[in-house]
Amino acid sequence: MTTADATPSRIRRFDRWLLSPAPAERLAALRILIGGFVLVYMIVNVGAFDRLAQLPSAPFEPVGIARWLDEPLPGVAVWILFALLLVFGAAFVAGFWFRVTGPAFAILTLAWASYHSSWGQTLHFEHLFTLHLLVLGLAPAAAVWSWSPNQQAQQPTDVSVRFGWPIRLMAIITVLTYVIAGIAKLRQSGLAWADGSTLGNHIAYSAIRIDQLGGFEPPLAKLVVGRAWLIAPMAVATLALELLAPLALVGGRLRNIWATSAIVFHAGTALTMMVFFPYQGLGFALLPLFRVEYAQRALAPQTARQTTKN
Amino acid sequence: MPTLRLAQHWVQTGWFRRLATGLVVLAMLSPLARNADDLPLSTYPMYAGARSNTLSLVTVSGLTADGERSSLSMPEIAETRDPLIAQSFLNDAVATQSTNTICREIAARVGTEIFFVEISRERHDITKYSWGTESLTERQRLAICAVQR
Numbered sequence: 001m002t003t004a005d006a007t008p009s010r011i012r013r014f015d016r017w018l019l020s021p022a023p024a025e026r027l028a029a030l031r032i033l034i035g036g037f038v039l040v041y042m043i044v045n046v047g048a049f050d051r052l053a054q055l056p057s058a059p060f061e062p063v064g065i066a067r068w069l070d071e072p073l074p075g076v077a078v079w080i081l082f083a084l085l086l087v088f089g090a091a092f093v094a095g096f097w098f099r100v101t102g103p104a105f106a107i108l109t110l111a112w113a114s115y116h117s118s119w120g121q122t123l124h125f126e127h128l129f130t131l132h133l134l135v136l137g138l139a140p141a142a143a144v145w146s147w148s149p150n151q152q153a154q155q156p157t158d159v160s161v162r163f164g165w166p167i168r169l170m171a172i173i174t175v176l177t178y179v180i181a182g183i184a185k186l187r188q189s190g191l192a193w194a195d196g197s198t199l200g201n202h203i204a205y206s207a208i209r210i211d212q213l214g215g216f217e218p219p220l221a222k223l224v225v226g227r228a229w230l231i232a233p234m235a236v237a238t239l240a241l242e243l244l245a246p247l248a249l250v251g252g253r254l255r256n257i258w259a260t261s262a263i264v265f266h267a268g269t270a271l272t273m274m275v276f277f278p279y280q281g282l283g284f285a286l287l288p289l290f291r292v293e294y295a296q297r298a299l300a301p302q303t304a305r306q307t308t309k310n
Numbered sequence: 311m312p313t314l315r316l317a318q319h320w321v322q323t324g325w326f327r328r329l330a331t332g333l334v335v336l337a338m339l340s341p342l343a344r345n346a347d348d349l350p351l352s353t354y355p356m357y358a359g360a361r362s363n364t365l366s367l368v369t370v371s372g373l374t375a376d377g378e379r380s381s382l383s384m385p386e387i388a389e390t391r392d393p394l395i396a397q398s399f400l401n402d403a404v405a406t407q408s409t410n411t412i413c414r415e416i417a418a419r420v421g422t423e424i425f426f427v428e429i430s431r432e433r434h435d436i437t438k439y440s441w442g443t444e445s446l447t448e449r450q451r452l453a454i455c456a457v458q459r
Contacts, residue, residue, distance in 0.1 A: 015324075015328070018327070018328070018331060019327060019328075032341070047389070047390070047391075050389075051389050051390060059402060059405070059406060063348055063349045064348060064349035064350065084383055104425050110349075110350060110404060113349055113350065114349050116316070117349050119398065119402075120397035120401070120402050121394055121395060121397075122347055122348075122349065122352065123394070123395075124352060124354055124356055126349070126390055127350050127351075127352055127354075128347060130349070130350045133348050134350070147424070161324070161327070165327045165331075168331075169330075169331060169334060172331065172334070172335065173334065173338065176335065177338075177339045177354060180338065180339070180341070180342060180353060180354050181354035181356070181358075182353070183342060184342075184353050184354055184355045185357075185358040187358070188355065188360070189359060189360050190361045192360070193358070193360075193411045198357075198359075198360050198361065199357070200436075200440070201360070201362070201363065201365075201436055202357045202361060202440050204365070204436040204440060205365050205367075205436070206393070207437075208365060208367070208434050208439060208445060209367055209397055210392055210393045211381075212367065212369040212381070213369070213370075213381075213382075213396050213397065214381040214382050214383040214384055214386070214387070214431065214447040215383075215388060215391075215393055222439075222440075222442060225436070225439065225440040226437070226439075226440025226441065227434040227440075228323055230408075243445050274393065275393075275394075280408035
């Protein structure tokens with residue numbers, strides 16, 4: 001087969017992958033897991049709401065949709081935003097009135113993420129779950145496994161591209177964020193980033209900064225900084241992980257290897273820099289790459305057996 | 311309603327989803343062309359740029375009655391546990407020339423063993439850090455304030 005013959009076939013294969021049908025349960029599982037993560041994340045980060053409600057002395061430099069604001073929100077508005085996030089987040093996870101609560105929770109999360117990053121420091125750990133929620137919120141993610149006032153409206157559903165395509169889109173978004181991070185390193189530092197000196201300096205910077213700010217020194221920082229034989233392969237592995245992220249879309253063993261590497265990478269950044277991206281590092285960002293409804297299906301026979309016994 | 315039929319045809323044949331996917335991919339990549347780090351679209355520039363072997367950073371220390379230097383916690387410094395936010399808080403204090411105000415704010419949060427709070431700019435040598443020796447090479451005081459009891 002010539003290259004010219006192979007190219008349309010690859011495009012067709014990608015097209016089939018993109019528009020492949022999926023069961024409604026898979027999309028619903030993502031709604032529950034990702035929505036649940038963001039809801040818990042908001043609750044755990046109540047201190048950030050408290051800090052921003054007290055109007056920090058840092059200059060207000062709005063990003064995202066916070067640009068619509070001329071000045072910081074009054075404290076009470078920040079707490080109202082927090083309350084709305086909890087209410088709509090719970091409704092999102094439950095699938096309650098999802099046509100309204102789905103987009104609403106996604107937009108509220110975008111509003112919070114924008115406002116949270118509007119104080120001179122863009123917090124990149126909130127970008128990806130915001131994008132995923134925007135996709136989920138506009139998708140039919142509550143066709144099953146949802147608490148609806150009209151339970152009869154929930155009919156058993158077939159596998160459909162309606163449920164499959166949003167999941168593919170979320171998977172594409174996940175891998176693109178890694179690719180873009182890899183491109184940013186090459187654009188700013190060139191291939192020199194791969195020799196490890198830049199990474200070593202960043203690790204040392206983080207360790208010194210955290211030491212000066214009274215935090216815990218990253219446990220592996222001293223071990224890797226200054227050891228070129230260790231730090232150079234780490235830099236190459238980081239670039240490879242980021243730039244080769246699209247391989248995860250192939251599925252199977254390549255996906256599993258990449259996903260495992262991504263988790264190890266995030267654990268590594270925590271141990272060497274005390275920087276942890278919870279959505280990515282705990283694996284939630286990688287869920288669209290997997291058939292997450294299998295966990296429930298694996299439990300289903302057990303439930304059926306218990307019912308039979310009773 | 312030919313327009314509605316055309317729209318339905320687009321959705322049924324997958325063209326709407328193909329087009330939407332292409333637009334999302336283009337939107338995600340667009341910050342690279344604009345070199346714009348924004349939200350929710352970003353260039354994800356974390357740790358991408360080169361750093362020199364000398365680090366300069368704004369720090370805060372507490373001084374005890376004996377004049378001994380003591381580290382303060384991140385909640386005491388900036389009411390956060392995130393080092394990025396704490397560092398940004400101190401950088402902003404320098405940028406807005408409000409180190410004296412911030413110093414007094416921090417002094418109101420520290421423990422009883424601290425008598426003075428000092429904000430300073432420090433220079434550290436990364437090579438010395440990697441050798442496991444003292445990395446501090448220079449300290450310039452930016453503000454100092456007494457803790458009110």
